[in-house]
Amino acid sequence: MAKLTSREEDYSKWYNELVVKADLAENSGVRGCMVIKPYGYAIWEKMQAQLDKMFKETGHQNAYFPLFVPKHMFEAEETNAEGFAKECAVVTHYRLKSNPDEPGKLMVDPDAKLEEELVVRPTSEAIIWSTYRNWIQSYRDLPILINQWANVVRWEMRTRLFLRTAEFLWQEGHTAHATKQEAIDETVQMVNVYADFAENYMKMPVVKGVKSESERFAGAEDTYCIEALMQDGKALQAGTSHFLGQNFAKAFDVKYATSEGTQEYVWATSWGVSTRLMGALIMTHSDDKGLVLPSTLAPIQVVIVPIYFNDEQKALVDEKSEAIVKSLKEKGISVKYDNDDKQKPGWKFAEYELKGVPVRIGVGPRDLEKGQVEVARRDNLTKEFVSLESLEEAIPALLSEIDANIYNKAKSYRDSHITEVNDWDEFQKLLEEKGGFLSAHWDGTMETEAKIQELTKATIRCIPLDAKQEEGKCVYTGKPSTQRVLFAKAY
Amino acid sequence: MAKLTSREEDYSKWYNELVVKADLAENSGVRGCMVIKPYGYAIWEKMQAQLDKMFKETGHQNAYFPLFVPKHMFEAEETNAEGFAKECAVVTHYRLKSNPDEPGKLMVDPDAKLEEELVVRPTSEAIIWSTYRNWIQSYRDLPILINQWANVVRWEMRTRLFLRTAEFLWQEGHTAHATKQEAIDETVQMVNVYADFAENYMKMPVVKGVKSESERFAGAEDTYCIEALMQDGKALQAGTSHFLGQNFAKAFDVKYATSEGTQEYVWATSWGVSTRLMGALIMTHSDDKGLVLPSTLAPIQVVIVPIYFNDEQKALVDEKSEAIVKSLKEKGISVKYDNDDKQKPGWKFAEYELKGVPVRIGVGPRDLEKGQVEVARRDNLTKEFVSLESLEEAIPALLSEIDANIYNKAKSYRDSHITEVNDWDEFQKLLEEKGGFLSAHWDGTMETEAKIQELTKATIRCIPLDAKQEEGKCVYTGKPSTQRVLFAKAY
Missing domain, CATH: 3.30.110.30 (C-terminal domain of ProRS)
Incomplete structure (x- = not known):
């Protein structure tokens, strides 16, 4: 395995190489779109699961709205439309047909032109507020607290894996409220949820703040955000929560009857984080040997690598390793026992360093004789011997220690910058x-x-x-x- | 609440009304696309969670591939392309601009025409096999066992909520194997997983079989399926698993080096189920009063409706109800205590019947005096009194009994047909x-x-x-x- 370019040598190259070599994602045959590979997707799934739990705990429900936004709907909220029109994918036809000039090839069927163009959603305020219009009559219908997990498309010209891609995965919350204050409270609540997630699950320190007018979301009155700092000294916007005022309610004529019987426009928020968080996670903690992951998001928290030189040793090592797997699994730890004998232990050590597995346990006959195993930390690359009896207690404590350490390291870098x-x-x-x-x-x-x-x-x-x-x-x-x-x- | 059209009167109308009234889904402002509402989405999430678990238990991992398929890739496997070309959404432009003739309106920017059209994926064999080409060199890279949760678009002319929509949500498994037999085994394994899910979680009996040539998936050598029977005597294809032979490997030139060093084309499968399962679930069990759900997929398994006429009664009913909620939650049962005092108990009873909540517990002062509550089953609409002491044991047993009953009812209908x-x-x-x-x-x-x-x-x-x-x-x-x-x- 060729070594990674070091961060010092070329930070940007280091990142690109790491994403590909650690099997997180790769560029696809579609301009600007990535393939998220199984190992990268497993991390994203862990992020999703935790965020989804936090959204539900704050009273939100999931739903799903269409991928397409008809042009007349897209243009209804003018600031929003203007912000996204310059970089949107537009569906104009609904059929391909055989190309008479090129056998075996297809062409757009000119007879299948849509009466109205469809924009592939770059964000869903327009389609969702055109729907909320039918859902909201009176104050009794409010608040509406909905989240959607979806793909969106923004035709970015310069793309980078996870950080900026034409299609990306995200969640977008869209809420409707009776009062301005309630909508502002929701906006602030969600930026706090994002900060909580970033700090406690990604172990990434963030600054919570409000955007200046020119950095605001198109169509928002105020954009709250969390900002993180990468190891090259560049900032990364990791999540945003928008107070949309009554802009979308006015564009889509969404009013409600108050308890006094008057008609008022509804107040709105929207908030989102995306697969960009993967880029933030990678760049916050990783080093020249590869990924560094917190145990909270690592698909594999502990890997066990057996070391043996003959069948007798193998039998012993297998037996002990499987006992360790069992005891750690019972503690709720995700463990992989890599007993693939096509690869040598040294190769595996490098591989799991590259993949950012927080803890590696080496199980070999000589250590077993002494009743111990070798435990290696990914974060600081130190190793120590741990007795078999204390392993079950030591590993969960070590995972917590690693998580605290990588957070503190990132925080002290950030604070000093x-x-x-x-x-x-x-x-x-x-x-x-x-x-x-x-x-x-x-x-x-x-x-x-x-x-x-x-x-x-x-x-x-x-x-x-x-x-x-x-x-x-x-x-x-x-x-x-x-x-x-x-x-x-x-x- | 207006009553549902009865199944006998008009089965199709009954279905459409039920989907909307039970808050499962509705038509959107985009032709052929639906909005999946929170209650419907919560059922879909339960389906997803169970299926995802079953896929992972059979060795599959999730990943994510692009939404768009460039035309040259789409047309590579000719049978597949021919099958889907007639009904696909095509992106031709990447920008809208202000319409000089209509202030405030937008138009497609003719200067932003794509060099190559992009098809919105109707299924992902093409984009995935163009990717697998780079992932597969030797037999050591096989098998690849990947699943994707995604949205797909097929430009259907006649659509119906859940059953046939232009955009729908689904999962699509795409696997690559060294041998024909291994690919066939995978195809059969996955149709068995689907049958297991249908029967044990949807409580819907299915026939496992193979499609005739004319009903085969475009590009498949063989299509396995599960077929269910709806209450109007019409069949519904609930899931398919395709043995794709070497068709996609040949179209995308995906070969591997065998252990003997020869080059062979890779063998493929794909398999999928979609939000169509929601339609199948609804039509298999529901009745003229509304949805009937198995406890295995019900977002709310038990609802508690309090009945009181004064504050003193309310205090007592609240206390006892909350104790029941607590004890059932500890058993892992999802319980809702509906103490919203803006609605009368009778209204709530009808509402939860419509929503298909398997068990309803009525808690009133007179029954409490006798140390009992009223327990109503949604499946057969019977009620009985259950003593407070035995409730914690009785409810899980009752949920299992309901699940068995609705399965048996559907099976005896199906078998007799x-x-x-x-x-x-x-x-x-x-x-x-x-x-x-x-x-x-x-x-x-x-x-x-x-x-x-x-x-x-x-x-x-x-x-x-x-x-x-x-x-x-x-x-x-x-x-x-x-x-x-x-x-x-x-x-």
């Missing part, structure tokens, strides 16, 4: 030399934001929710400002 | 007057099959796997035949 800066030269210098989040004052105008981006490629990632009020001067224009915002170059 | 017939006049008469499966001899030709369909609308549903060899004469042509096949009108 949030730099307060008050001077424009320093701002540019830090961005080039160190990267990370620059916490700076900003005069609040879109013009300044655009100018800074033009000069440095840094964007405002968010106005942190916990930003304190503080008198200051815009780092670029020197105009007055009352709070710091976070700038960074971003994925 | 498989009729051996040897005479053409009788064949036609039975089909009109009784419906169901007609077990008859057939001369094995596509011509006879087509003629019978033309005259009666009946098709060969399958050649049952357990069909015994028996000398006979074709029911239509009188030519010799060696086994009976099942004919029926079908959904």
Whole structure:
């Protein structure tokens, strides 16, 4: 197995190689679309299961809405339509026919042109609010708290596995409320759910904040987000939760009768995370040997590699290994016993390092004689001997320790890369030399934001929710400002 | 709540009304596409969870492949392409732009025409086998056992909720094998998994069989299926498993090196079930009062409806009901306590009958004085009093009894509607007057099959796997035949 390009040598190349070599995903024969391979999909399934549980615990139900959005529906909310029209896949025909000029080939049948074009959903506000219109008559029908797991398509020109693909998988919550405050509360609740998931399951520290106007979702009044920091000092938006005001209710004429009998427009939110989280997970923890996964999302938490040189040893090692498998499974740990004898132990060690399995147990005859096995941690690549009797207790504790360690490591990197800066030269210098989040004052105008981006490629990632009020001067224009915002170059 | 049309009056109308009134699904604003509502989706999620478990237990892993199939890939396997070209959604453009003639409206941007059209997947053999080509070099790479949960689109002209929709949700297994026998074994294994799921989780009896050539999947060498019988005497194909031979391997040039070093084409299978199963479930068990669900797939297995006339009674009823909820939840039963005081008990009774909740417990002060509650079964609409002490034991037993009862009821209906017939006049008469499966001899030709369909609308549903060899004469042509096949009108 050829070694990975190191992060230092070429971070971007390291990422691309890692995704492919660890069997997570690959580019497909369809421009911009990826194939998510079984090992990558198994991680995504674990993410889905946990998020789905958290959505249900906060009162949401799943449903499914159509893939296609008829053009008249798509264009109803103008800001939203404008935001997505430039990069959408459009279905115009419903049949192919034999091509008379090329035997065996097909062509679009011009007689099968749709009366109205269908947009492949880039997001589902339009189709869902056209449906909610029929579901909502009175305040008794509210709130509606629905989530959908689906594929969406955005015709991105420059794509990268997981981070930006033409088709991606996501969940999108779409809720309807009687009052503005209730909708805002929902928006905030869901950004908190995302932060909880990122920190406690992905072991990835995030900053919760609000987007500036120019970074807002098309059609939203406010976009809340969680922002993470990758190991190359670039930020990554990991989830967003939008307060949509009454924009979609007005576009689709969705009103409800209040308990007093008046008619009011309904208030809306939407929120989503996608397979992009896979990219965030990979880039937050992994190293030059491969993936590093938290036990909370690892498809295999523990792998057992047997070591033997003859049949007698094999019998003993098999017996002991299978006993370990059994005892760990009873503890709810997912264990793989890799007794494939076509590969050598050394090859397996490298393979499971590449795949990010948190703990590897080596079981060999000499250690067994001493009543012990060798336990290797993926996170810091250390090994220790653990007695067979204490293994059942030691492994769950070790998994927790690994999870805590990779979170703390990512957090200390992230924390050391949030730099307060008050001077424009320093701002540019830090961005080039160190990267990370620059916490700076900003005069609040879109013009300044655009100018800074033009000069440095840094964007405002968010106005942190916990930003304190503080008198200051815009780092670029020197105009007055009352709070710091976070700038960074971003994925 | 207006009553449902009865099955006898108009079976088709009964079905359509039931799907909508029980909040399972509804037609959307997109031609032929449905919205699956939360209650319907919750049933589908239970189906998915069980099937997914069964796929994993038989060694399969999930993955995800692109939604789009480029035209050149789509047309590579000619039989398959021909089968699906007539009814596929085609993406031709990747952008909309402002329509200069109609302010606020959009139009397809003629400058954003794709170089090659993309077909929205009607099934994924083409895209998957174009991918497997890169995954398979030697016998060591085989078998590949992959499943995908996805949406697919087939441009059906006449659609019905769940039974036939332009977009539907399904799973599609796609496996690759070194030998013909191994692929056939996989095909048979998966039709057995489907039959197991249908009978033990949907409580729906099915016939396992093989399709005749004209009913085969486009591109398959053999199509295995499970066929169920609905209450109106029409059959419904509930799942299919295809032995694809080397057709896709040849179309996409997928060869492997054998252990002897020769190059061979790979053998393939594919198999799928879809949201159509929802239609099958509904039509197999439900009655004129609404849905009837087995406890194995019911989102709510037990509902508790409190009955009280004053606050003092309410306090007592609440306390006892909550104790019941707790004790049943501890048994792993999903219970809903419906203490919404905006609706009367009578309304709730009708509502949960409509929704098919298997068991309803009425908790009222007079019964509580006697230490009992009223337990109503949805399947046969009977009620009995059960003492509070025995409830915790009685409810799980009752759920099993209900499941057994609805299975047996469906099976006795189905069994009494498989009729051996040897005479053409009788064949036609039975089909009109009784419906169901007609077990008859057939001369094995596509011509006879087509003629019978033309005259009666009946098709060969399958050649049952357990069909015994028996000398006979074709029911239509009188030519010799060696086994009976099942004919029926079908959904």
